[in-house]
Amino acid sequence: MAATREDVLKSAMELPEADRLKIAAELIDSVTEEWPGWSLDDPEFVAELEHRANDGSRSVPWEAVQAQLRADLAP
Numbered sequence: 137m138a139a140t141r142e143d144v145l146k147s148a149m150e151l152p153e154a155d156r157l158k159i160a161a162e163l164i165d166s167v168t169e170e171w172p173g174w175s176l177d178d179p180e181f182v183a184e185l186e187h188r189a190n191d192g193s194r195s196v197p198w199e200a201v202q203a204q205l206r207a208d209l210a211p
Contacts, residue, residue, distance in 0.1 A: 142211050 139147075148159055175181060 145209075 148156060151159070
């Protein structure tokens with residue numbers, strides 16, 4: 137029986153952080169499909185990043201972002 141995404145994620149989450157980061161980078165590198173609009177070579181994308189960084193809105197604490205990501209990824 138093949139491992140499910142949930143099984144793989146559960147096992148990966150038990151690894152030290154450095155190993156999880158390496159796996160994450162390897163997974164991202166394995167994706168061959170282009171991510172539209174996610175290139176630092178795209179001047180419009182860079183302009184949008186600069187706009188968002190300088191728009192004066194309050195920042196969101198990393199802990200809040202992390203909690204939301206975990207909630208979104210929960211099975």
